[in-house]
Each structure stands twice: as C-alpha cells, then as structure tokens.
Amino acid sequence: MKDEKMNNNSQEEEKDVETPATIVPVVMSTAVNGQPLQVQSVIHSAQSVIQATPIQQAVQVQVSGVNVSEAGEESSQGPTAGGDGEIERKKRQEIRELSRRPSYRRILNELSSDTGPTVSRIEEEPANTTEDMESPGTITIAAGNALQNFPTTIVSSGGTIQLANSDSSVQGLQTLTMTNAGGIPAGAIVQSIQTQDGPQQIFVPAATETSHISMDFFPYPSVNVARLGDVQYQIRPATTLPQGVVMATPASLHTQTQLAEEASRKRELRLMKNREAAKECRRKKKEYIKCLENRVAVLENQNKTLIEELKSLKELYCHKSD
DNA sequence: GCTAAAGATCGTCACATTAA
C-alpha cells in the first residue's frame, strides 16, 4: 500500500536539509560528475543530510546507481574491436546498460550551475494591442503580461468600454475590469480575447444589462473566468464554440451553471497548484540527491585522507619501535 | 534514417501532514 511511502516524511527531509551543519576542516579537492566542488560548502550541505532517516536508504540506492553508471561509462569507449561472440555481445550490452544516463548527468550539471532565482516557465507573449480592435462588435485584447500595454478605452458595438488593468506585474493571474459606459446590447457579443493560448471569447448573455465585467487570467486557459455582476463565466478557447453561440444560460439555470463552473474552476486551480507543487517537489528531491552525492564524494576523500594519515602514523611508529 | 528499448519528465491522483 501507499502507507509505507508515507513513512518518508517530507518535513523530516526538509528539516534534515536545513539542520545547521558543522564545517569539517578537511583540505581536499574533488569533483562529482566532472563538477569541481567547493569543499566547505559541500561539507556543509553534506553534513546537513547525514541524519536523513527513512528516505536516505532509497536515495542511497540512487547514489550508488550513479556511481556504477559513472564507472561503466569509463569502460565503454566505443564498440569492441575484435570479438564477435555471444560473450562479447553480452559484455557490450552490460556496458551499455551501465553507461546510459546522459540526461541525469545533464540535470545535475544544470543544478550545479543554477544559482539565480527561479525562472518562470510560462513563456511571455509579445504585446498584442490595438490592431485587432478594428472590427466593430468584436474586441480583441491581449492577456498576460501584454496587459501592461493595454489601451484604456476600446469601442465595442454597444458603446465604449473602459478597461482598468489591476496589476500587470503579477504573473499568472491578472484581473481586468471593464466598465460598460454605453451598455452592451442584449444578446450580442461577446468579447474576443487574445491570450497565450489563442483567441478566446466571452459571451454576454441575452437580455443582460450589465455595467461591470471583470476577468481573471491564469496561465491556463481553462481557468480563466469572466464575471458579469455576480455571475461567473469561464473563458474558453474561441475554437470550441461556433461564432454566435451564447454560452450563458437563462437566469433560472444560473445557480446550477455557476456551481458547476465554480467547481470546475476550483478543480483547475487545484490541478494547477498541484502541478507546480509537484515540480517544486521534484526540484527539491534532485537537490537533495545532489547533496547526497556530494556527501559521498566528501566522505570518500575524507576516508582516503584518513587512510593516508593512518599509514604514515604506522610507518612512524614502526620506525620508532625499531 | 528507422526502430526498439530504457531512462527522464510530466500531470494527476491519493493520501499524509500542516496551518489556521
């Protein structure tokens, strides 16, 4: 069952990593996966993970796996020159299996050079502003970061709509408030919005006199929401519905639709957050594994130094006893 | 160049833990 996996308490792991470490005064230089190590910081991070409890076992398997892989790689320089027999084939197969972890090494290299702040994974669209607004009745605007270049006034078929961008510096979620100065014609358009995911449309319900529309923009199209007064409407890709189809329901079904869409929105939000959490979790895990690898390197060197020291002391002792 | 195999990555689910 999944119970056993839960023994690997994540908080414990975090605490282990954050435990104040003692700096071990060892002078050495080493390298892991070709990366030169700063001895002090390596020892620091290594010390902090030494007390790792249940998860340590699991990760140690990985670490030893990497070591084996590295060893195998050294011995696999090109195809075997002479032998063609079954044994040679098996040997080559073995070597291949051992040496195959290129992407993993690449990740480690990236991790070791990653010192800056987390870079946003959401590609920013170039600003897309007034050019699409010329056809009457359809307003094409830009979402995402392009909102900062957004015009404050655009003309719809029903009149003038004032746009106020709440905070264009917040990535991922943007709120756009539209105040309808002229009144949106009942049953008519619909605002067409250009987002990172292509044009999207908001359908204004028939016979609705509204003076206020607000829209939330997430990086994920299915989460984007428009509100007319108290009613929420999901902003969907324009391609999912034929032009002119009114998505909004009659007043009697508003509550039901509202609930369903609210649930759907919550789910999308939860999935989005979980997606990000999973990414963060994996990043931490890689970092943790890297710390353990560093620890291995440090301990190996430390061991080597101690053996040398013991050797020289033994020699000294032998000389003196003679 | 094509293909199969294996590893890596990602999104999601389920559940444990934590914070309010």
Add this chain to the structure above:
DNA sequence: TTAATGTGACGATCTTTAGC
C-alpha cells in the same frame, strides 16, 4: 475541523541511445 500543501506512485509521453 478543514483547507492548503507536500509527496510517493502511476501512467502517458518525450528523449536518448544503440543497433541495424
């Protein structure tokens, strides 16, 4: 108690590699 968050497991998909 409950909502939010963290993380292992799983399956789908992508990437990389070797062999042909």
